[in-house]
Amino acid sequence: xxxxxxxxxxxxxxxxxxxxxxxxxxxxxxxxxxxxxxxxxxxxxxxxxxxxxxxxxxxxxxxxxxxxxxxxxxxxxxxxxxxxxxxxxxxxxxxxxxxxxxxxxxxxxxxxxxxxxxxxxxxxxxxxxxxxxxxxxxxxxxxxxxxxxxxxxxxxxxxxxxxxxxxxxxxxxxxxxxxxxxxxxxxxxxxxxxxxxxxxxxxxxxxxxxxxxxxxxxxxxxxxxxxxxxxxxxxxxxxxxxxxxxxxxxxxxxxxxxxxxxxxxxxxxxxxxxxxxxxxxxxxxxxxxxxxxxxxxxxxxxxxxxxxxxxxxxxxxxxxxxxxxxxxxxxxxxxxxxxxxxxxxxxxxxxxxxxxxxxxxxxxxxxxxxxxxxxxxxxxxxxxxxxxxxxxxxxxxxxxx
Amino acid sequence: xxxxxxxxxxxxxxxxxxxxxxxxxxxxxxxxxxxxxxxxxxxxxxxxxxxxxxxxxxxxxxxxxxxxxxxxxxxxxxxxxxxxxxxxxxxxxxxxxxxxxxxxxxxxxxxxxxxxxxxxxxxxxxxxxxxxxxxxxxxxxxxxxxxxxxxxxxxxxxxxxxxxxxxxxxxxxxxxxxxxxxxxxxxxxxxxxxxxxxxxxxxxxxxxxxxxxxxxxxxxxxxxxxxxxxxxxxxxxxxxxxxxxxxxxxxxxxxxxxxxxxxxxxxxxxxxxxxxxxxxxxxxxxxxxxxxxxxxxxxxxxxxxxxxxxxxxxxxxxxxxxxxxxxxxxxxxxxxxxxxxxxxxxxxxxxxxxxxxxxxxxxxxxxxxxxxxxxxxxxxxxxxxxxxxxxxxxxxxxxxx
Numbered sequence: 001x002x003x004x005x006x007x008x009x010x011x012x013x014x015x016x017x018x019x020x021x022x023x024x025x026x027x028x029x030x031x032x033x034x035x036x037x038x039x040x041x042x043x044x045x046x047x048x049x050x051x052x053x054x055x056x057x058x059x060x061x062x063x064x065x066x067x068x069x070x071x072x073x074x075x076x077x078x079x080x081x082x083x084x085x086x087x088x089x090x091x092x093x094x095x096x097x098x099x100x101x102x103x104x105x106x107x108x109x110x111x112x113x114x115x116x117x118x119x120x121x122x123x124x125x126x127x128x129x130x131x132x133x134x135x136x137x138x139x140x141x142x143x144x145x146x147x148x149x150x151x152x153x154x155x156x157x158x159x160x161x162x163x164x165x166x167x168x169x170x171x172x173x174x175x176x177x178x179x180x181x182x183x184x185x186x187x188x189x190x191x192x193x194x195x196x197x198x199x200x201x202x203x204x205x206x207x208x209x210x211x212x213x214x215x216x217x218x219x220x221x222x223x224x225x226x227x228x229x230x231x232x233x234x235x236x237x238x239x240x241x242x243x244x245x246x247x248x249x250x251x252x253x254x255x256x257x258x259x260x261x262x263x264x265x266x267x268x269x270x271x272x273x274x275x276x277x278x279x280x281x282x283x284x285x286x287x288x289x290x291x292x293x294x295x296x297x298x299x300x301x302x303x304x305x306x307x308x309x310x311x312x313x314x315x316x317x318x319x320x321x322x323x324x325x326x327x328x329x330x331x332x333x334x335x336x337x338x339x340x341x342x343x344x345x346x347x348x349x350x351x352x353x354x355x356x357x358x359x360x361x362x363x364x365x366x367x368x369x370x371x372x373x374x375x376x377x378x379x380x381x382x383x384x385x386x387x388x389x390x391x392x393x394x395x396x397x398x399x400x401x
Numbered sequence: 402x403x404x405x406x407x408x409x410x411x412x413x414x415x416x417x418x419x420x421x422x423x424x425x426x427x428x429x430x431x432x433x434x435x436x437x438x439x440x441x442x443x444x445x446x447x448x449x450x451x452x453x454x455x456x457x458x459x460x461x462x463x464x465x466x467x468x469x470x471x472x473x474x475x476x477x478x479x480x481x482x483x484x485x486x487x488x489x490x491x492x493x494x495x496x497x498x499x500x501x502x503x504x505x506x507x508x509x510x511x512x513x514x515x516x517x518x519x520x521x522x523x524x525x526x527x528x529x530x531x532x533x534x535x536x537x538x539x540x541x542x543x544x545x546x547x548x549x550x551x552x553x554x555x556x557x558x559x560x561x562x563x564x565x566x567x568x569x570x571x572x573x574x575x576x577x578x579x580x581x582x583x584x585x586x587x588x589x590x591x592x593x594x595x596x597x598x599x600x601x602x603x604x605x606x607x608x609x610x611x612x613x614x615x616x617x618x619x620x621x622x623x624x625x626x627x628x629x630x631x632x633x634x635x636x637x638x639x640x641x642x643x644x645x646x647x648x649x650x651x652x653x654x655x656x657x658x659x660x661x662x663x664x665x666x667x668x669x670x671x672x673x674x675x676x677x678x679x680x681x682x683x684x685x686x687x688x689x690x691x692x693x694x695x696x697x698x699x700x701x702x703x704x705x706x707x708x709x710x711x712x713x714x715x716x717x718x719x720x721x722x723x724x725x726x727x728x729x730x731x732x733x734x735x736x737x738x739x740x741x742x743x744x745x746x747x748x749x750x751x752x753x754x755x756x757x758x759x760x761x762x763x764x765x766x767x768x769x770x771x772x773x774x775x776x777x778x779x780x781x782x783x784x785x786x787x788x789x790x791x792x793x794x795x796x797x798x799x800x801x802x
Contacts, residue, residue: 011412018419033507033517043647048510048517051608054649058607083513087652090511105446106434110453110491112484112513115535116434119447134516206459207452208674246444248455251488252667256660263653263684273609273685283664284674288689 035136039065039092048135049092061270068137070269071095071164071171075147075156075187077123078102079111079249080201080210081177083258086113088138089131091266094165095139096131098124099156101146111251139165148186157190173265174198177258179247188223191215192303195310199268201261207248208283210257212264212276218307220277221293224300253283436537440466440493449536450493462671469538471573471670472496472566476548476557476588478524479503480512480650481602481611482578484659487514489539490532492667495566496540497532499525500557502547512652540566549587558591574666575599578659580648589624592616593704596711602662608649609684611658613665613677619708621678622694625701654684 033048041053055061072093074081077100085096100123104114118126124142132140141163147156161170174196176187184200191198195217203210215222260279267273277292295308434449442454456462473494475482478501486497501524505515519527525543533541542564548557562571575597577588585601592599596618604611616623661680668674678693696709 008408008412011409011416015412015415015419018416018423022419022423033510033520045506045508046520048507050508050647051511051650054647055608055651058649060607060609060649083656086513087656090513090652092511106449107446107451109434109449109535110493112487112491115531116449117534119434130516133518134510206461207456208461246451246455248459248461249452250456250664250667251491252660252664255484255488255656256664259653259657259660260687263651263657266651266653267684274687276687279687283668286661286675286677286680286689286691288687290687 033133033136039068052091061272064270066270067092067266068094069165070173071097071139072265073097073099073160073163073171073174075099075174075176075183076178077127078108078177078179079251079254080203080258080261081175082111082113082123082127083255084175084177084201084262085127085131086134087258087262088265089135091262092135093138095141095163095171097159097163097171098127098140098142099145099147100124101144111249111254146183148182153186153190156186157194160190160194160196170194170196172269175261175265176200177261179203184223188215189301189303192217192222192224192301192307195307199261199264201257203249203253203257205247207250207253209281210253210283211278211280212257212261213278214264214268214275217304218295218309218311221295222299222301222304224304225296226293250283253281256281256283434534434537440469453492462673465671467671468493468667469495470566472498472540472564473666474498474500474561474564474572474575476500476575476577476584477579478528479509479578479580480652480655481604481659481662482576483512483514483524483528484656485576485578485602485663486528486532487535488659488663489666490536492663493536494539496542496564496572498560498564498572499528499541499543500546500548501525502545512650512655547584549583554587554591557587558595561591561595561597571595571597573670576662576666577601578662580604585624589616590702590704593618593623593625593702593708596708600662600665602658604650604654604658606648608651608654610682611654611684612679612681613658613662614679615665615669615676618705619696619710619712622696623700623702623705625705626697627694651684654682657682657684 036049039049039053040047041050041056043050043054052067053064056064070093072088072095074085074088074096077085077098081098081100085098088096102123104118104121104123104126106116106119108114109116113130114123114126122144124144128140128142131138141159143155143159145152145155147153159171160174162168164171174187174191176184176198178184178187179202187198187200190196197214197216200213200215200223201211214220260276260281264276264279268275276290278290280287280289282288295304297305297308299305299308437450440450440454441448442451442457444451444455453468454465457465471494473489473496475486475489475497478486478499482499482501486499489497503524505519505522505524505527507517507520509515510517514531515524515527523545525545529541529543532539542560544556544560546553546556548554560572561575563569565572575588575592577585577599579585579588580603588599588601591597598615598617601614601616601624602612615621661677661682665677665680669676677691679691681688681690683689696705698706698709700706700709
């Protein structure tokens, strides 16, 4: 019996040892990072916020602590969305709402964030686990579903409207980090209906270009106002988007796009620097076009048109000085077929060289898809024989080109 | 006895269970990712290289598998270096050599990569552990020391010369991800002596600007040819670099700089797109200046001058067509006090507006430090009373301004 007691004790000791190790590794039970009630600027090795609070002393951000009062929804927790969530978590955001219905696969290991041992787990659950251990001060709400189905879309709308830091209040920002047109259109529809400000992000299927875009319903072009834009990568687009071909991706391009996106989020929420309405990234040439697009008065989305009316009313009610400032903006192009006006940082010469088509875009930016306008003309003004084509039909046509 | 046998079995089962869990978490014993002998383009969920091999089908990279034949040394495994190492690991680089002497602290948690439970571990050891579990196909060699001490510098030189994928061969590229002037000068000295191509990276102390730079000894300006450049963030530089003030940092800026750096590495190693000699990032304005700097024939580093002579000889021996192509490059400025020529993407008008000082730089780029030239004149040509000032004295002077 004495022997067996000794063995028992030995085994129990080993179990305690393993449990402690596991807790350290997973951050599940006992992390090395306790919750912090108040962000401190104290310069010590143990303060996870010292380098962020230093932004105040450096004169960059006036009130960094305000980051804790914001709730951000991230739709899509893949190559861009997961890094976006990690950056906001490390910055000490108040609350993150994550939406995705995918599972982690080894095929995702060429992007940052997820690790091989997480293969098979749902992306939102795996992300929540890692993010909580990185920063237990952040609140998380995760939804493992596809937002484009009717029921889920209603629930998604409800969480955007009521999932803020204070229950019943809307979130402060929605970030689209999805990889398909349908999900982007769903986010666009929800945000137009709710008047919710959001940011779009995207990476091309050849992995070497990407963009971010800020959409303020009624004030800047929504996703339905204009065809979604991509930065051309100086390669033949016809080789892309063939059926059955898996898209390429790189941790570099996705990391850069997530970094530019979250930088824009921080500038917008914490009120520093200039927030970009559109910022493209062409990795082949290291070219970064920027522009601003006005909404299309003939937008297909009636909620977008409604938001435009409301924005006009608000603008008209503003004191004259405000309006004068806005008129000082250098508007390079008059209204065109798409009802889009560009405020571009590209030189006027470059703009002239790029003009001629119905949709005038700065050099290096091109539509990701073509969508017929009201007059049933395609983008190059060639008549389209069928009316009311579905997106699938259009995509099939593009593929056959 | 029957009871105690039952308990023993139960405890042993619990130990096995915990050991398996721990192995999964740490990736130490048993990862969910086995070694892969040959990169395959197969499109399956379990292939970690499918999205990278797709770059071939997309016409971006001719021979992606070649990535496995390269060894890259990363000096500094902090906010930029750790993400740089993770990106290269996920891309399936052949070998990584990591150099750092720092420990992980909770104060680093506002940047990507390290996690709270790693606080107290050496950065290179913690990084190696995580990176191995992400991709067991990569070879790692880590050095937990400061490269600037005499003995370590010799060892560092030796590893650059002999630490390649094949023992005794040099590494293919050195990446500087350090945060101080001395370490950059040490890397510069080593690479000039060895004729080793390297890339520099940096992030400003106010966290809102950064840059990457490719240095080919003898062909482009080395770190001693010109004062290290930074992208101005449109804020008062006098508020920066005060003693005792901790630098600010953001996961966004550091993630973007790491992404731009590794993108440049991939373009250089795998021969696609155009490799940037200098790419800046101003986060406040989303402004990304690029330029090329010729080496300074009066560079203080004699090994740089030697490399310049060798490069000239090689250029003279090249067939005429090659030289003609090079002369077609638009060289905007003649030689100046610093012996620097700029090949800039900034417009000539912008250049004119920025000219006047001894060091002509594109708008938005400025020296990070001032270093006296041979004639003992400071950068704005004001006479300096003391000669042979140390860097510390100069820094003290700058601070007092």
